[in-house]
Amino acid sequence: MSIVINIRYTGRNGSAIAFAEEMTCDGVVAAIRAEDGNEGYDYFVPLDDPETVLLIDRWRDQAALDAHHASPMMGRIAALRERYDLHMRVERYLSDERGMTDNDRKFIKE
Numbered sequence: 001m002s003i004v005i006n007i008r009y010t011g012r013n014g015s016a017i018a019f020a021e022e023m024t025c026d027g028v029v030a031a032i033r034a035e036d037g038n039e040g041y042d043y044f045v046p047l048d049d050p051e052t053v054l055l056i057d058r059w060r061d062q063a064a065l066d067a068h069h070a071s072p073m074m075g076r077i078a079a080l081r082e083r084y085d086l087h088m089r090v091e092r093y094l095s096d097e098r099g100m101t102d103n104d105r106k107f108i109k110e
Contacts, residue, residue, distance in 0.1 A: 002039055002095040003065055007055040007088055015084040016053040017045060028076060035071070037064020 009016045020043040023029050032041045040058035059065040068074070081088070100108070 001061065001097060003059045003062065004093040004095065005055075005057045005059075005065075006091045006093070007057065008052050008090075009055065009081070009086045009088055010049075010052045011084055011086045012051060014051070016051060016086055019080055019084040019086055020053045020055075022080060023077070028073065028080075031073060032068070035064070035068055037061065037067065 009019060011019070024043070029041055029043075032038055037060040038058070039060055040056065042056050044054045044056065046052055046054065059068065
């Protein structure tokens with residue numbers, strides 16, 4: 001089971017993109033991706049909302065996510081969120097252990 005967390009960071013005047021760029025350039029993203037249990041950490045910008053950045057954050061299990069939340073890195077992330085005055089909307093999902101159905105596969109080109 002994986003845990004997927006979608007975080008939409010919204011700011012003004014490009015602050016959400018600047019936040020994601022700083023997280024990437026300062027090595028914070030690379031450090032998170034290197035944490036035990038991290039399965040993905042990627043930023044995306046919606047085409048119809050340039051003031052929002054979507055983070056798709058995936059973890060092996062709750063223990064790995066808890067360890068990440070307890071790490072000193074979270075203080076750095078929180079400080080950056082505050083500096084860029086970002087607001088967040090968060091959704092959390094658990095992976096479907098059954099995987100893709102044959103019916104769903106008909107619509108996917110690999």
